Structure formats: structure tokens, C-alpha cells
Amino acid sequence: MKFKNLFNPRNIFILIGIGIALAIPLIFNTSQYVMLLMTTVLLYAILASAWNIIGGMAGQLDLAAAAYLGLGAFTTGTLLIRWNITPWVGMFLGGLVATALAMLIGFPLFGFKVKELWYALSSSALVVVMQSLFMMWNEVGGPTEKYLPTGTSPWYSLRFNNYLPYYYIMLVILVVVLLVNHWIRYSKLGYSLLALGEDEDAVEVLGVNSQSSKLKALAIYAFICGVVGGIFASIYGYIHPAFFDTSMSMEITILGIVGGMGFIYGPAMAAIVMVSFREFLRASLGSQLAGLYLAVYAIILILVALYQPRGIAALVELGMKKAKTYFVELTRGRRADIKSN
Amino acid sequence: MDVEPILKVTNLTKNFGNLVAVNRASFKVNRGEIVGLIGPNGAGKTTLFNAISGLYRPEEGTIFFKGMNITNWLPHRICRLGMSRTFQVTRAFTHMTVEDTVRVGAYNRFNENNVQDKVEQVIKVCDLVDIRKRVCEDLGLASLRKVELARALATEPEMLLLDEAGAGLNATELAAFMDLIKKLNQESQITFCVVEHVMQMVMGLCQQIVVLDSGEIIASGTPNQISNNVRVIEAYLGKRAVHARNQ
Numbered sequence A: 001m002k003f004k005n006l007f008n009p010r011n012i013f014i015l016i017g018i019g020i021a022l023a024i025p026l027i028f029n030t031s032q033y034v035m036l037l038m039t040t041v042l043l044y045a046i047l048a049s050a051w052n053i054i055g056g057m058a059g060q061l062d063l064a065a066a067a068y069l070g071l072g073a074f075t076t077g078t079l080l081i082r083w084n085i086t087p088w089v090g091m092f093l094g095g096l097v098a099t100a101l102a103m104l105i106g107f108p109l110f111g112f113k114v115k116e117l118w119y120a121l122s123s124s125a126l127v128v129v130m131q132s133l134f135m136m137w138n139e140v141g142g143p144t145e146k147y148l149p150t151g152t153s154p155w156y157s158l159r160f161n162n163y164l165p166y167y168y169i170m171l172v173i174l175v176v177v178l179l180v181n182h183w184i185r186y187s188k189l190g191y192s193l194l195a196l197g198e199d200e201d202a203v204e205v206l207g208v209n210s211q212s213s214k215l216k217a218l219a220i221y222a223f224i225c226g227v228v229g230g231i232f233a234s235i236y237g238y239i240h241p242a243f244f245d246t247s248m249s250m251e252i253t254i255l256g257i258v259g260g261m262g263f264i265y266g267p268a269m270a271a272i273v274m275v276s277f278r279e280f281l282r283a284s285l286g287s288q289l290a291g292l293y294l295a296v297y298a299i300i301l302i303l304v305a306l307y308q309p310r311g312i313a314a315l316v317e318l319g320m321k322k323a324k325t326y327f328v329e330l331t332r333g334r335r336a337d338i339k340s341n
Numbered sequence B: 001m002d003v004e005p006i007l008k009v010t011n012l013t014k015n016f017g018n019l020v021a022v023n024r025a026s027f028k029v030n031r032g033e034i035v036g037l038i039g040p041n042g043a044g045k046t047t048l049f050n051a052i053s054g055l056y057r058p059e060e061g062t063i064f065f066k067g068m069n070i071t072n073w074l075p076h077r078i079c080r081l082g083m084s085r086t087f088q089v090t091r092a093f094t095h096m097t098v099e100d101t102v103r104v105g106a107y108n109r110f111n112e113n114n115v116q117d118k119v120e121q122v123i124k125v126c127d128l129v130d131i132r133k134r135v136c137e138d139l140g141l142a143s144l145r146k147v148e149l150a151r152a153l154a155t156e157p158e159m160l161l162l163d164e165a166g167a168g169l170n171a172t173e174l175a176a177f178m179d180l181i182k183k184l185n186q187e188s189q190i191t192f193c194v195v196e197h198v199m200q201m202v203m204g205l206c207q208q209i210v211v212l213d214s215g216e217i218i219a220s221g222t223p224n225q226i227s228n229n230v231r232v233i234e235a236y237l238g239k240r241a242v243h244a245r246n247q
């Protein structure tokens, strides 16, 4: 791993953020509702950060996050229900199953250079297809929920009666996913992905195998979604084909774009702001206007597209650059003062 | 003894629907040469480059590079074998910095431990030190042309195809560009095939010239032979020019 770029000043803010996230449940007497909300925010932050690899870096407008998440959930859930296999193992197998599906569709799609709108449509169809399949497959899915047994040990079956452990598990995964993002971004794969996201022909004549680079990005993304799907099933305590949720896929893509394509911390930042906001809307408006948040998302997306196509992370970068020059000038000014005295 | 040419194209044909963009083209490039590919607009020069570098699949014909049959190879494999190129309409990685752009190419032969050395070397050779941290979308055409050359150079090619790399440059920039190509040819032994419109540049730079017109190779030879070739003058200036010359 290349940690050279890891210790730059902006990452201090990320460290502080992680510190705060660690401390919140310990300092405040947070209700179960707030814990679930914060866990959900982390879930979206993880998924949006994973999306950043295929969407932000490789520039593929992927809309299949929920397909991989759902598959991870069903794998983990089914293994626990049928064979009492712990979700700690199940979620990684879920990640592998999700990766296998991703390779199955990624190989032909990238082979034929299906891109942009066409890739978005194909990947989005995957979510719908998976939902229909699992709705019909009664042994594993079907129209009624299949509940995960609590078993004897909550740590074995990953079934807790409060959200605190899930919250910390999600936080650990988020940190790992951000590190993975960082590692990819500053490796050969990251440079290749960023470049092929801009011009595929140009990158190929520089010796980059664009198909295999995109497949690697897709595999990592799908694996993360699958693993998180396993925890998702544990949190909700059941599995159901509704987990293959098209609007969730859409939301993750929007978070990735709004956060800043290719910026490591952008999508997570967007998730924290926008998912909290969404939940606030839901809490204050109740069940009236249930889909309102998507409309708000759409408006934010349009604003970003119009004024800052590189996302809010680009805006933050700009702000930091300005602050830095200001700071440098300030210190120079002071030094000049000292000399003149 | 006759040495084997580094690039040997035989009977290459590329169609777009009914349009025959390149028609049974055959030519050779010897190792160490700078070969000029000239011809009027729409002659098929870019199409020929696209077919050689693997971006297009030719309908017919074979391409041998370094003795290997690379016909229908994918572009990245051809690059790994030692051929890279630039584009007529610059295709920069708009949001990447100059340095990162060069790094993409440098990873072709280098790994995490030594890629930076190659990046530094190429940035120096191509005179990009001052703009290395700039983002490509902020650069002018002259800089973009240099960046495209630099990233191709970073792949450590044995042969480079330059598609109108001098187009849009002013006289000073063009002269500097020519000097750089000459230097790379002499010091790094890179073989070049260049498409160029500025005749002075082609005549001064190239040992061999290939002329393409309506997809067909109508002449090839030394700059001197080409400038006296009737078919070439016809293709460029029309039949009346040939009449005028003969009277």
C-alpha cells in the first residue's frame, strides 16, 4: 500500500470526523432511532464510496448497487437460516457471489464497450431482474419475509437487540472502504481508471487494458456492496426481494455524483449530509409526501450539474486552496511586520 | 544484408459502410527512420493510423510490427509491444494534471517503485516542468500537444505515430517540436511515422515520405523524389498545376 499521500493535511479533517463518529454514541445518550439513523447514514456512505471506484474513477454510470447489496443480503441470510453459518463468514461469501454476478454482466458489457446511458440502463435492469428472480424463487426468496434466527449468541448470528454494534461495524467498514479508495486512487489501477473515464481510446494506446481495469473496479465495488448487504440483512433481521431496490441504487449514484466524482471522501460526505437531510424530511413530514426526498435530491443533482459538475468535494478543494493562500499571505505579512520593527 | 523493417503494412483495407477509407495500402518503415505520411484532407491518414494502432479492425491486409503479426491485436497489447501514438484532435485527460497524465503512460513499463523516475525524466525531456501540476483542461493547444507526446513517450515506445502533432502550432512552437522529434529519434532511437501538413517540416524531418490519396498510396520515396512526382503534385494542386509545370 502506498501511504505517501495518506498523511496530507486534508485527511486530518477525515480523522477528526472519524473521531467524532466514534465518540457520539459514547458521549450522548442517543436513542435507538438516532442510532439506526446514523447506521443508515454510514451504510449509504460506504455504498457511495464503493460506487466512487466504478462511477467516480472509472466513469461508468453504474446503477446496480442494490443488486449486489441484495445478493449479499440473501446469501448471508440464507446461509444463516438454512445452515446456521455465521454472517461473519456469510457476508464475505455474499461479497463473492455479488462479485461473480458483476463479472457475469461486466465481461460482455465492457467487452462490447457498452457505455454511458446504455451501461446505466443495463445495470439498472439488473436490479429489477434480480428482484423478479428472487420473488419467484420460493426456497430462498418469495413474497414473504424470511426471518434470520437470533440463535444463542448475538455475536455469532450478528443479531443484536440494539443498533450500537451495527453502527461500529459500519464505521469500521467505512474506514476500510475509504482506505481502499485511497489505495486504488494512487496506484496504477486508479490512474488508469481516471484516465479511461475520460478517454478510453487514448488510454488504450498507452498500454492500459481498459476492459480488465473496469472489471477490477466493478469487482471491488460489487464485493463491498455484497458484504454490506450481509450486515443490512442482519440489521433488519429478515431478507426480502424488496432489498433489490431501484431507488436505493439511484440514490447511491446521486450521492456519488453530488459528492464529487473521483474524490475519495466526497461521496461519504454527501451521504452524511443528504441522508441525514432525507431522514429529517421523513421525520418531520411523516408519511405524507413519502417520495419528496427524491425530488429534493433531483434538485440538488441539477444544481450540482449546472454549477459544480465535479461535485461538492471540488468545491471544498477550492475553498481549501483559497484558505491556504490566505494563510500563507497572512504569515508572510506578519513576517514583514516583524522585519520592519 | 537488408534489415527487416520495424513496421510492414500489406494490402491494408478499411471501409466505413460503402466508403473505402484505406484501400489496399502497403508500405514499410525501417528502424530508426522518420517517415512522413502525407496526403490531402480525407485521404485516410488518420484511419490508417487507427488501424495500425489497433483502434480499428481492418477489413483486409496484415500489419507486422517488430516481426510480429499484430493485425487485430488490441491497442494496449500493441503499445506493450512498443508502439504508441498521438491524436490529431488532442485527446487529453481533461481533469488530470500533466504529471498524472504522464504517469498513466509510464505505468506501461514501470511499477510503483520506479514509475516516478520515468515521469520525472519524460517531464524534463518534453519541457513540461513548469506546468506539471496544471490540469489539462487549463492548457493551450501547444502544451496539450506536448503532453500527448509525453504520455506516449512515457510508455517507452520503439515506434511512435504522430497524427498532425504540429497542427495549430505557431512557427516557433513548430520548430521546437521538430527539434524534439529529431532529438528523440537520434538519442533514444525512436522510429517515427508522422502525418504532417506543413511541407517544410516534412521535407526537413523525414528520410522517407509516403503519399496517400483517396485511401490509396500513390507514391513513396525520398523527399526529393516526392516533390518531383507528378501524381503527388496532381493530388495536391490538381491537374492544371501539372500542365502548367510541363509547359
Ligand SMILES: Nc1ncnc2c1ncn2[C@@H]1O[C@H](COP(=O)(O)OP(=O)(O)O)[C@@H](O)[C@H]1O
Residues within 6 Å of the ligand: B016, B019, B021, B039, B040, B041, B042, B043, B044, B045, B046, B047, B048
Ligand atoms: N469513423 C468514421 N466513420 C465514417 N467515415 C469516416 C470515419 N473516419 C473517417 N471517415 C472517412 O474516411 C475518410 C478518411 O478520413 P481520415 O482518415 O480522417 O482522413 P485524413 O486523416 O487523411 O484527413 C474520409 O472520407 C472520412 O470522412
Ligand SMILES: [Mg+2]
Residues within 6 Å of the ligand: B045, B046, B047, B088
Ligand atoms: Mg486526419
